[in-house]
Amino acid sequence: MKLSDDIDAIDLDLTLEKYATTKKFLFEVLSGYANTHDVQIASILTDGARDRLVLASGGVARDFLSLFRNSIYEARERLNSGDVARGEKVTAEDVNRASGQYYNDKLQELERDTAENDQHQIESEIENLRSFCFEKSNSNIVLIRKDANTELRNVIGELVDLKIIHQVRSGVSIRTEPGVRYDAFMLDYSFYTGDRTKRGFEIIDFWKSKTRDDEIRKKRFVYVPKET
Secondary structure (H helix, E strand, O other): OOOHHOOOOOOOOOHHEEEEEHHHHHHHHHHHHHOOOOOOOOEEEEEHHHHHHHHHOOOOOHHHHHHHHHHHHHHHHHHHHOOOOOOOEEHHHHHHHHHHHHHHHHHHHHHHHHHHHHHHHHHHHHHHHHHHHHHHEEEEEEEOOOOOOHHHHHHHHHHHHHHOOEEEEEEEEEEOOEEEEEEEEEEEEOOOOOOHHOOOEEOOOOOHHHHOOOOOHHHHOOOOOOOO
16 A cells, blocks of 8 residues: 555644644544543643643644543542642643653654664753753743754754743844844743753743744743853
C-alpha cells in the first residue's frame, strides 16, 4: 500500500502559534473519545485547565491526551487527600503537576532520538535557555533573531522537534530595533511546573485575546546565546 495512492497522511500535531485553531482541534479529538462513553468534558475540566492542557501539550495530540489522563490522576489524588477547596473538577494546578512529570521524559527522548555527537550541543543549549529564562528574563518567553546564524537556528529547530520550546509568534519586532525581526518561543511548561515551580516566574499569557503583542516585544526576552 502506497501512502500517496491509498491513504493520506494526517498531521495531528499543531502549533501554539495558531492557538485558537489548535485548541479547537485538540478538544474535538478529546470530545470524540469522551462522547463514546457519554462523558461531557465540561463536567471534568475547569476553564483554566482547558487552556493549561493545550499549552502544556505544546499542541501535540498524543501529549494532550496523555496529559489529560495524568491530570485526572492528579485531581483524584488531591481529592483523596482531602483537598477539596478547588472543587472536584480537574484544575490548572492539577495539570501543572501532571506536566511537571514530563520533564525527565523529554530528556530521555533527547538521549534516545539524538545522535551522540549532537547530544552535547543540544543539552548545552537547553541549559543555556533554562538559565536565560530563570535568571535573566524571569519569563517563559524567548525571542530569537530570524537571521541568527545557521548553527543556532538548527539547534532551535531540534529543540522545537523535541518539544523543549514551542513557537508562539513569528516576525516579532522590538521598538528599539527597527528592521530586526524575531521569532517568539515559549519554554515548555514541564520546566517550571510541578516540583520545578519557580516563585515569581512570569508567564506571558500570549494566547489570550486581551494580551497585547507589546507584552512579548520586550528587549529582556531577546536571547543571546553564549559563545563557545
